[in-house]
Amino acid sequence: MRELHKNKTLVWTLFFAFAAILLGVLRMRTLVPPDEGRYAEMAREMFASGDWITTRLNGIKYFEKPPLQTWMNALTFEVFGLGDWQARLWTGLCGLMGVVLTGHAGKRVFGERIGFYAALVLASSLYWVICSQVNSVDMSLSSMMTIALCALLIAQRDDATPSEQRNWMLVCWAGMALSVLAKGLIGLVLPGGVLVLYTLFARDWKIWTRLHLVKGLLLFFLIAAPWFVLVGLKNPEQPHFFFIHEHFDRFLKKEHHREAAWWVFFALLAIGSVPWIGVLVQSLVLGAKPEQGALRFKPRLLLLVWVAFIILFFTKSNSKLPGYIVPVFPAAALLIAIYLDGGTRRSRMLTAGLTALLGAGLLGFVPFMLRLAHRPGEDALYAAYQPWVLAAGLVLLIGGLLSMLYARQMQRDLTVLILAIAGFAGTELLLTGFEPIGQVRAGTRLLPALEAAGATNPATHVYSVGIYEQSLTFYLGRTVTLVDYLDEFSFGLEQQPELAIPTIPAFVERWRLDAAAGVKSVAITRPDIAADLKRQGVPLRVVADDGRRTVIANF
Template identity: 25%
Template sequence: MRLSISPRLELFCLLLLTALLVGAGIGLRQPANVDEERFLGVALEMLQNGDWFIPHRAGEIYPDKPPLFMWMVALFTSITGLPRVALFLPALLAGLVATACLYDLGTRLWSRRIGVIASLLFLATYQTYSILRAGQIDGFLCLWIVLGLYGMVRHLLLGPAWGWFYLACAAMGFGIISKGVGFLPILMLIPYAYAARKGWSGVVRMPGQGRAWLLGLVVALAAIAVWLLPLVLTVVLHGDEASRAYVNEILLRQTAQRYASAWAHQEPFWYFFAKVIPKYWLPLVLALPWLIPAWRRQLLKHDGRVLVLLGWVVLVLLFFTLSSGKRKLYIYPALPGLVLVIAPLVPWLLRRWFAQRPLGRKIFTGLAVFWFVAWFARGFLEPIKEGANPHQSLMAEAAALTQGSDLVLTNWREGHWLFARQPIVHFGMGAPGQIYKAVEWLKGHPQASALIPAGELARCFNPEKARKIGDTSREEWFLVGADADNGQCHDSTAFKSYRFAWKTSPF
């Protein structure tokens, strides 16, 4: 069956569908979890303090992630003037680029029909909505992973195309300074090398090109240097102990050490296969009983396209499985490669399932349309159902009751800082003994108040002199002054405090 519309119109329709599905509800959504609150806050603090190479969180260095995602959020905030919109635009951009790249690769490797199917499979997968609708790094990481995948495929399977290979290397470099695993597309070289050596069809052999391959490493390092070089120069020339500790944390502890010996999100080796893939890769996993034998037959025919793409998906899964630290979003980078290797089998699957069952085909079409419509509707219904972030009303009431004086935070979350309407004082995110430090700080600043969680209140303060001002998902919060001190808590050790205030409230 010949397609009746032009490729440009076809791609435009797919991009419009992506914008509708991924962008549904933007403007209604606001930061709804600690990750979104943190990344938006860091981006806004960059805009306020002008420190672009070392991220800060309420005046304290934030050492967990490189800054590229926060740069993008800050850029979109400057363009739109709407932080609650800007937070979600990097992932929307990634979704649009992924759709276009998958369409183009499917078309070049197989046909326009397969390109359309690859894009639709990507948009139909549950994990796409779980990640691309969130204001988190992993949605933005998808942009660099897809560009890396695109450049590698154009070179290894459709090349030689060294320009596209260097684009892939640059994308991996930018991916690394978004989140350390941005190098994942390079793993495609492993199945490619095997296929090229064994003479499999569908791969391009490029002997005697050692210098050209090594230039890709130079390109990747140049992309990383966009952030790393100014950071190192700043720390060497003007750095203090805290900035030097940041370099060690971000380059070593949060990368290799975190992978080799994770201290959070520890899960067994079977976690992705038992708890993530069966749910988050719906509806793709429903076809696995037919896909696995079909892939085996294609591999027996020495189809290098299947070996390179499917081999890369397996290597990505293996990479994350070998680490003890696992989260459901970690394996999302494998999804574009997976849909690309599934797409050419979909016409065969539909014929196998429905050739003699026209009613079944109509039901399948109806379910597919319903699936997309439901995800579009959920984009608007979900933020309405969730309502306003509870930290917003909590901090507004705190500012009103204290008349905007300094507010000490203890056991705080990023939402307290993001939605603060007054100067805040804290002693470091996650620092021990915060309640004792708050008591000592209030003694020297009797005009200030402190925000204390219910579980800590009676330890150091008289509950009858405290005022409950609200709840969040984790705690009830009480406002106290220096007069509420019950005399039971003392901290004679020296401690560091941070004071921070938004020049203009983000919300």
């Protein structure tokens, strides 16, 4: 019982169960805006148009991100058809791959038990599980960076043969190239910055002779460069917008209005590490301690630098979004696994106790959940969510208490396993139960009325007035004409202003012309705009209203 990591049947059973659940629940939730709807719609348009070079959103050029996420989603649509789980499949596979790579790197570099622990820790960390089930570029980037990190660790270990070092370094370079295709220069800047700082702290100057720079750079550019060349040739405006505006301006300026407190990423690291928060600090401290027996390469120090540099880098940025620090969790999982293997019984009991306390906190929160409702009818949504939060709380409470028992009995493998199962199961319950709230946020309850009004008919004009509904557009399966709305479309509409209507008065004129010509028109707008149009005497009929959006028709 104390050597569970050596039980191959158990290990493979855990892997297949984890993969089945992680991928199986992808179909159980509506695509929640903005990110999930945005990237699903971009892929749908790529799939429908056959243009795999110029990325578009709502038919408008959209160059904020490179195409890897869109490519993989479009490929999934090509193979499996359109749908929720298809839009999330690439993300789920990325999360699964990250767990496998982290476990494999832990086993090769630190030992079999640590590899087992590292996979369990990452597979149950709150933030990694959530991001594995959300259609967003953050997990795509993180998994590609995990390839680079794990390959570097395996390649640089002291007992690596020359062929292993070469081959794994080429995998590392490929991982960085794919990271660039996932989210841009950050895929090269972050690993590069980590390597520079590691060299300074470890005084391992010769590591640069072991990177296979010539072959690696050649492979890097063979993978990363072609799309940037092709998209720049087809769209000369893309390089400046992407490299200058989306990188340097986003990092240095506040025009994106994504500022946050300096400590936000430290808090997210702690919250995202649940149920392992009780050993997080100790694990990071361990990374800074001298490594016994290391002749050349210091893997713990590299992992610490990876976590610290990425967090500090984005802390300095004027653009702060929660997904930015997802790439730190594989490195953090390895450090936590190292500490769990050699740490004290008290620390493992503390982690288990905090997990039980968190479960008790969720149970205590359940009766107050209805206070989260801020719109009419939302109390019913939170009431439907209460049983799921209750179940998650019970799982964490029971799992934490069982883990405390096993920790007290000095059964490390069982302690870690039970905590991991509790953390993963609790997170999945919280995600799955969110579906009714997700439906409202996505606006999918308006779909029957929109379909009845002919919005899915290509002959019907569909307008989006003062808003843009990311997920609803994907579910309609067509683009809409934007009215009085710019936001993320500003750059694209500068290139193609004819694709939108700039003002509401201009829209009203078009609306009246449609009606006079007998053309069916439908508009999705805010309730206040619909009420204002009605006061102006604009001919319209309210087709549907969910309190957040109003659908009107001209017939």
